[in-house]
Amino acid sequence: MRISVMQQLKVDLSERSYDILIGAGLLDEPGSAAAEIFAGRSILLIADTNTAPLYLERARTAINKAGAARCESFVFPAGEENKNFATLEELLRHAASLELDRKSCFVALGGGVCGDMTGFAASCYMRGVDFVQIPTSLLAMVDSSVGGKTGIDLPEGKNLVGAFWQPQLVIIDPTLLKTLPARELRCGLAEVAKYAVIMDSELFDILDEYAERLLALDLELYEEIVARCCQLKADVVAQDEREGGIRAILNYGHTFGHALEIVTDFTLNHGEAVAVGMNMAGTLAVDMGVFNKKDLLRQIQLLNDLELPQTFFGAQTEDVFKAMFKDKKQSGGKLVLILPEKLGKVRIERNADEKMVRQAIGSCL
Numbered sequence: 001m002r003i004s005v006m007q008q009l010k011v012d013l014s015e016r017s018y019d020i021l022i023g024a025g026l027l028d029e030p031g032s033a034a035a036e037i038f039a040g041r042s043i044l045l046i047a048d049t050n051t052a053p054l055y056l057e058r059a060r061t062a063i064n065k066a067g068a069a070r071c072e073s074f075v076f077p078a079g080e081e082n083k084n085f086a087t088l089e090e091l092l093r094h095a096a097s098l099e100l101d102r103k104s105c106f107v108a109l110g111g112g113v114c115g116d117m118t119g120f121a122a123s124c125y126m127r128g129v130d131f132v133q134i135p136t137s138l139l140a141m142v143d144s145s146v147g148g149k150t151g152i153d154l155p156e157g158k159n160l161v162g163a164f165w166q167p168q169l170v171i172i173d174p175t176l177l178k179t180l181p182a183r184e185l186r187c188g189l190a191e192v193a194k195y196a197v198i199m200d201s202e203l204f205d206i207l208d209e210y211a212e213r214l215l216a217l218d219l220e221l222y223e224e225i226v227a228r229c230c231q232l233k234a235d236v237v238a239q240d241e242r243e244g245g246i247r248a249i250l251n252y253g254h255t256f257g258h259a260l261e262i263v264t265d266f267t268l269n270h271g272e273a274v275a276v277g278m279n280m281a282g283t284l285a286v287d288m289g290v291f292n293k294k295d296l297l298r299q300i301q302l303l304n305d306l307e308l309p310q311t312f313f314g315a316q317t318e319d320v321f322k323a324m325f326k327d328k329k330q331s332g333g334k335l336v337l338i339l340p341e342k343l344g345k346v347r348i349e350r351n352a353d354e355k356m357v358r359q360a361i362g363s364c365l
């Protein structure tokens with residue numbers, strides 16, 4: 001694989017286009033693209049209680065060096081349970097109390113929760129301000145920081161309130177992964193494996209070969225892998241920004257996975273649930289005769305090598321099945337499932353037989 005110093009990718013969305021910068025050291029030296037955005041502006045840097053002690057001051061220094069007029073901050077308690085209206089209100093009121101105007105820019109410095117909430121706050125503060133993503137988790141680097149899905153949770157479900165609001169720039173410094181807990185790293189690797197199965201068989205082979213190096217946090221390898229996943233996501237988002245069609249393939253393993261998260265009361269984290277969900281989707285595809293057993297075994301082997309679970313004991317098939325209908329991605333009471341046809345290719349399936357779906361769930365519980 002080619003090892004480079006810095007990669008610059010583009011999410012091509014006409015007037016909403018933006019760059020993704022990927023490179024070691026970008027947190028401290030984000031370069032001229034960042035300076036163009038930050039120079040002369042009031043910045044609100046948003047982090048949680050995990051990322052703030054690690055990175056907030058370094059990010060503030062870089063933003064000030066890039067020529068910001070001022071750099072304020074907002075820190076909220078870490079955890080999905082805080083991605084809610086109460087934190088959003090606090091954030092927005094903090095921005096208002098600082099008299100930040102509509103030319104100010106919000107910066108998300110954190111994982112998926114921070115990015116989703118910052119983006120949503122940016123979408124509605126003063127009817128919309130600019131924002132920049134600086135993801136600190138692998139999951140946020142390869143998935144949630146790119147594509148403009150923003151939002152908060154309701155007690156009734158995850159991400160039920162939100163907006164499509166694209167960032168102006170995504171700055172990814174893979175060295176930030178050094179402080180990511182191992183379980184969270186594996187959670188991000190589930191999303192990486194997802195890209196491989198849905199659209200990149202060559203990436204699948206690379207993951208297969210280098211699983212050990214990934215678990216050992218080979219940062220040069222991560223730079224390449226993160227760039228490759230961002231490119232795949234950028235291509236999909238450029239074709240279908242608002243998930244009217246092909247963007248749904250990014251939900252591979254997620255309909256089963258979200259249901260498992262709910263049923264297990266989040267004992268499984270997102271990536272673990274997605275990994276089990278990929279196994280359920282792959283099993284269903286084999287049962288339906290659209291995916292071959294050999295490829296399913298390769299998927300199982302890869303997820304094993306990445307130390308991700310394939311099964312979860314203790315949940316009931318019927319509970320998981322019912323919870324799948326609560327996913328906001330389902331339409332008109334019908335299941336929409338992403339099923340593999342071969343490694344690197346999936347289909348959107350709207351007519352899966354419910355008995356077979358239950359069987360596939362049961363085989364992984």
Ligand code: GLY
Nearest residue numbers: 143147149247250
């Ligand atoms: N995480 C899936 C998407 O952004 O569409």
